[in-house]
Amino acid sequence: MEEGISKEDLRQFGISLLKAVRDLVQPGIESSKPDTEPEWLKSRAVRKLLDISPGTLQNLRINGKVRFRKVLGSYYYNKPDLMELFSENKN
Template identity: 60%
Template sequence: MNEIVTKEDLRQFGLLLLDKIQAVFKDKDSGRKEPLEPEWLKSKAVRKLLDISAGSVQNLRMTQKVRFKKVLGSYYYNKEDLLKLFKDESN
């Protein structure tokens, strides 16, 4: 019997997987004093962190100045690349 997997099924699986991964890291880091910061940031977090527009974030992506991933329609940007890019430009 064939079953069709829908986008909603994949979205739910992704959320479940993310919860499980976060639980593993939470258990490993329970002895840490500072919280584990995400390595990848969503576009909204990038705009807030760097105080830039959505167009500027898109420009960084299109010019490939920072690494990014697209997951379920959302873009995620590498935090280390962003901080390095703007640290270099301020010097």
């Protein structure tokens, strides 16, 4: 099942596009805004990042390995939790 483009996806794209335009118009000037990288990632992004199946991601969710939120039928996962999971698995 394919996931469509959500309003959040479009918002993130708009933020990155606006930053790119600012950088072109005002080269060398750092943006005063904090990093716009999302703190919460959709299931598809997590599966791609971790190279795991939907079932494995579900097991991580069920076992409480990562925090998640369900919004309008889509699961979002906490990026810092995922990065912590990476560092634990590497040691």
